[in-house]
Amino acid sequence: xxxxxISKLVIRRLPRYYRFLGDLDAMGITKISSRELSxxxxxxxxxxxxxxxxxxxxxxxxxxxNILDLRHEIGKILxxxxxxxxxxxxxxxxxxxxxxxxxxxxxxxxxxxxFDNDPQLIDTKIMDIKVxxxxxxxxxCEKHKPDVAVLCIxxxxxxxxxxxxxxxxxxxxxxxxxxxxRLSNQNVIVENVHLGDSLMVLSYNLRERNExx
Ligand code: NAI
Numbered sequence: 262x263x264x265x266x267i268s269k270l271v272i273r274r275l276p277r278y279y280r281f282l283g284d285l286d287a288m289g290i291t292k293i294s295s296r297e298l299s300x301x302x303x304x305x306x307x308x309x310x311x312x313x314x315x316x317x318x319x320x321x322x323x324x325x326x327n328i329l330d331l332r333h334e335i336g337k338i339l340x341x342x343x344x345x346x347x348x349x350x351x352x353x354x355x356x357x358x359x360x361x362x363x364x365x366x367x368x369x370x371x372x373x374x375x376f377d378n379d380p381q382l383i384d385t386k387i388m389d390i391k392v393x394x395x396x397x398x399x400x401x402c403e404k405h406k407p408d409v410a411v412l413c414i415x416x417x418x419x420x421x422x423x424x425x426x427x428x429x430x431x432x433x434x435x436x437x438x439x440x441x442x443r444l445s446n447q448n449v450i451v452e453n454v455h456l457g458d459s460l461m462v463l464s465y466n467l468r469e470r471n472e473x474x
Pocket of ligand 1: 350351352353354355356376377378379382395413414415416418422436437438439454455456457
């Protein structure tokens, strides 16, 4: 199947496969059938086969999946074997938490710079990375050519900064800012994260359950 036609839902499930397979590997398990994997993941075996067949299928009839091989292949599909250079804008509560607690390198990214406009934060360090003055952003981008910006700034600041970042060569955003990108440049990729959306889904499920009781 052409990669372009792979459904976004399948792509969204791949990180979960990757994570589960990592857990199984850590438990010393080396192979698994689609039935066992489905039981562990709460998906149907046919769903798993369908998902993995989108990429050519990795299992062998009667053997199942080799965990390390499958994880490696999924990692390649997710691009985790490539190192994209990332910068983070906004070294406040969220920015600090993301820079300190996420293992960027395991996910195909290297965090090479952190920027803020608060004089109290400039020159402090987060995980050995110095927080730089946002005024130095253009020069930094010229020199280091980051691919991705993680936006942990308020919506109003993202509104003002996003076009600049694109003009500095940033072509992908991991956007926590609640700013809605209106992209004229087809090459720019935005992955929006709204933790509140997930909480609202929890709220919906609670309401559904409580109404049934
Ligand atoms: P914060 O106020 O602790 O940090 C924001 C940082 O951005 C500050 O250090 C500030 O100096 C910096 N900043 C503001 N304008 C800037 C500019 N033009 N250039 C460089 N730095 C600038 O806020 P917090 O809690 O870290 O949240 C950041 C944003 O993320 C907020 O707007 C919040 O609404 C949003 N947020 C989004 C979540 C999500 O799930 N998407 C979850 C939590 C917060």
